[in-house]
Amino acid sequence: MLRDALLVAGKDLRIERRSRVTTNQVAPFAVVVLVLFAFALDPDRGLLTRAAAGLFWVAVLFCAILAVQRSFSVESADGARDGLRLSGLDPAGIFLGKAGAVALQLVALEALLAAGVVLLYGTDLRGGVVLLATCAAATIGLAASGTVYGVLSAGLRVRETLLPLLLLPVAAPVLLSATRAWEVALGTGGAGDGAGPWLRLLVIFAVVYVAFGVVAFGALLEEA
Amino acid sequence: MKGTATTLTRVLGFCALVTLAGTVVLGLWTTPPDVVQGELVRLIYIHPAIATMGEVAFGVTALASLLYLWRRTRDRRWDLLAGVSAEVGVVFASLTLVTGSIWGRPTWGVWWTWDARLTTTALLLALFLGYLALRRVPGEAGSRATRSAIGGLVAAVDVPIVHYSVNWWRTLHQGSTLLRRKPLIHGVQLEAMLLGFVAFALIYAWLVVHRYRVEDLATRLEDRGFETALAERRAEADELLEVVS
């Protein structure tokens, strides 16, 4: 299963490296979103710095949608889905591979966005361990839930509009928890119970959707 | 058969109407205004009942999706039930938000507040609107049902996570009025509220049964139409073949 996962992830990442969609389109999009937030919230009043955690995660969420959509649009051409289905690879492995590739791209985008938040919003990235742990758990959760919904809507003609409608409400707890955890780490939020419960929730989300994908992906790939 | 009504649904509908009328009479006229909430307490006789039935509806969707996915109980009836219950649930959840909003405006001074239960309900509604959108995508019946069932489960799995995250985030809503050791309300108020629960449960059941029959009829007619069209095309082809030979 893991070997299959590595195979699929390697294939997806190789496609990304050659097509450069993530670097040439999604990454600039992420930066544009950050700039747009600065237009929407007056930079002079310190709003941006205080809201940086939330804005960062909203931008990540948007990027996740694009990454997932991209991950399944490469399968739609030339009947690649059928190839994948008939390849004899373990469906759970395919799921882990696709989710892993999406997660890796998200990590790269998060690094870029974090740099953007520091440079553009003047945020001081304190509490590194919590920030990194939040990123890890949230990224896995987003990639897993995104991949489940990605394959669910992959073969459909309305997938561009359907995927955000399906994914955004499901991913809302990730946005909420990750933002709160970052606020605790950055010291921009109100007094709370610390980042612990939020991190726990993110881990639970990630575990639930990875497990769901591993179990259900076979049925989805066959029937969808 | 004139429509989708049968004796069962007529009895069900009659009971629903009677209990609903009872709730309205008790709620609007018989019960006294509350010491704290004044006249607004009257919304308590319908709002929690509607909210509960919305949650029950989504629970039924999740359960039916699970039963459809489990091979030993796989049956298109579960798929139909899941979709129908979600649709009725969306109606109830929307009404929950509306009545809650109407209660919140004079009580809290705002139509909307980022309270835990409000936010959870809104997210629940968004989740199941997505589910209904997914169901509406045309496709081969079997694969559409599997797709919908998995989509429904993905959404249902999210509900407890949403619940906890939002609860930690905000809590302002007044606690449950009924499910305490000592209920906060007594006598005729309690009766009105319980009758409201019965009424909306019956309404839910009536709506689901009717909507289920409608959906069943619609899919059957669609299949039949498809078969008729197929038979016609075959007949045309045969005629052509005869002409050629």
Added chain:
Amino acid sequence: MNGYVAAGYLVSLSTLAAYAGWVVRRGRQLARDKRRAEAGPTP
């Protein structure tokens, strides 16, 4: 009667009534279609 209370009851009941009415009408229409389909093609 309090306006908010009246509005709350009115919106809830009328929405449910409208939805129920739609379901019943759709059921009747489909039942008619089904009868026609069963009667076979009209000559």
